[in-house]
Amino acid sequence: MKLAEPLESQRLSFLLEKAASREAKMWKVYVPKNPSKQDTDVSPAQRDEAVQWLSDMHCSLRLYPETLSLAISILDRFLAIVKARPKYLRCIAITCFFLAAKTCEEDERVPALRDLARTSGCGCSPAEILRMERIVLDKLNWDLHTATPLEFLQIFHAMVLLCKWQFLEGLQGVNPSQHVGLLTQQLHHCLKHSALLRVKGSMLALALITLELEKRCPDWLALTVNLLKKAQIDSSQLIGCRELVARCLSTHQASLPPNTVYIYHPLCHSLASRERGAGAAPREHPVRHPGQPTGDRAHPQGPAPSPLGHPQLLRPLCKARAKRKVEEMEVDEFYDGIKRLYNEDAGPDGGEGQGAGRQEGGGSPCPPLQPVPVV
Incomplete structure (x- = not known):
């Protein structure tokens, strides 16, 4: 067990050196x-x-x-x-x-x-x-086997786990493979931005790893210095790359403002609600007191012009207007029932005109109550 860690570390150093030489040759x-x-x-x-x-x-x-x-x-x-x-x-x-x-x-x-x-x-x-x-x-001289930023990211991640196995303790339920997958998504997001094209793949991968170390490990600076020595990268260049990567990842993590409000109001939904009589009822059928005229006479300015001018929408709109007329008739029958209940239409002699006398008296718009006959 004591020889396993040095051998693994040597293997990772060899892979890093090989990838860095290919990058220096082709990049x-x-x-x-x-x-x-x-x-x-x-x-x-x-x-x-x-x-x-x-x-x-x-x-x-x-x-x-x-x-x-x-x-x-x-x-x-x-x-x-x-x-x-x-x-x-x-x-x-x-x-x-x-x-x-x-x-x-x-x-x-x-x-x-x-x-x-x-x-x-x-x-x-x-x-x-x-x-x-x-x-x-x-x-490209028929040579496609270049060192990609993802290859450097995997090597650096294995080196960090080898030196600091407590690296993933803060991530509950995430194994090393899943953590590499999360970092890979961040890397692909950075590759979509042309502002990072002047940065080598090894520098980009190291910037992602060190930003993750800064969030997870208290002694991240010592690990960063160790990775800089193995990768032979200048620290000043890494600082500038870290700023670019952090700015790029900030747009990836919070692409929308925190108080975004979505409003869903399609045309077909409004037509369907009018046909069902739901949603448009307060606008199309206002509460009316007894004696208030119905129909277009209740609105002195006339009916509101329809915003729907397309010929294909005329048929659903005619259906909605026909149903509105039927509902207004039902409302009139409802108020007629109230009038008959309080004997508003018939006077003491069975004639009509008590409603007119009540309005001339200037009292309450509600009809007067009548005693209930005892059978």
Whole structure:
């Protein structure tokens, strides 16, 4: 047991050194240019949109996270050395994704090219993807095995667990694999932002790990210094990268304001509520006292104009108006029943006119009570 930890530490140091050498050999700074009048360069917003599109497609296909990380790496390497036009960006992106899937996935998990071209909506045929595949491979010297930021993230995470196994004690119910999955989601979110393109993958992964250490471990600074020595990274560069990553993750964790209010008021729902008589009843059928006129005479300004002017909506609106008239008739019958109950329509001699005399007296609008006859 005493020899297990040094051997494992040596193995991780060897993997880190090998990945760092591959990154130093192949990594080039991709500086996206702002769109010009000729529209001959891919803008930063267009690059980020293409990466977001690849991320959505990756989630729908449920492939390995290494596939998406390698696809983004191939795309950025190709755009760093080739002046591509924006109209070919979707074709380039789907080609990089197809190359990454054939490199990282099992043979039975690699999507068919015809199905991938149809379901992705890239707007290009399988033959065009194959031609673009040959162009990408020629420009990258047929070498796709570069060190991705996800590879550095996995190595740094294993080193932290080896030195500080209490790293995950604060996360209840989360094992090391699940914790790496959470950090991988943060990494993919950072890769969607062109502001981090000038940062190496090793620097980006180390910034994510140190930000997580700062939240979980009291002695995170000593672990960070140890990782800096093993990765041979300047501390001043790490500080600047940490600020960029923290700013990027802040938008990922709180993308909406805390007091967001959603209002749901579709047109079909309002029509349905009018037909049922629910929701629009206080507006269409106001409470009316006895003697108040009904219909349009109750509103001196006339009926409110309907906001629905589409011909297809006239039929439901006519139904709603017909039902409203029926309900007004029922309300009139209800008040007529009250009048008959209090003998408002019939006078002492059985004639009509007591209601008029009551109104001339200037008393209460409610009809006078009558004694109940004893049988």
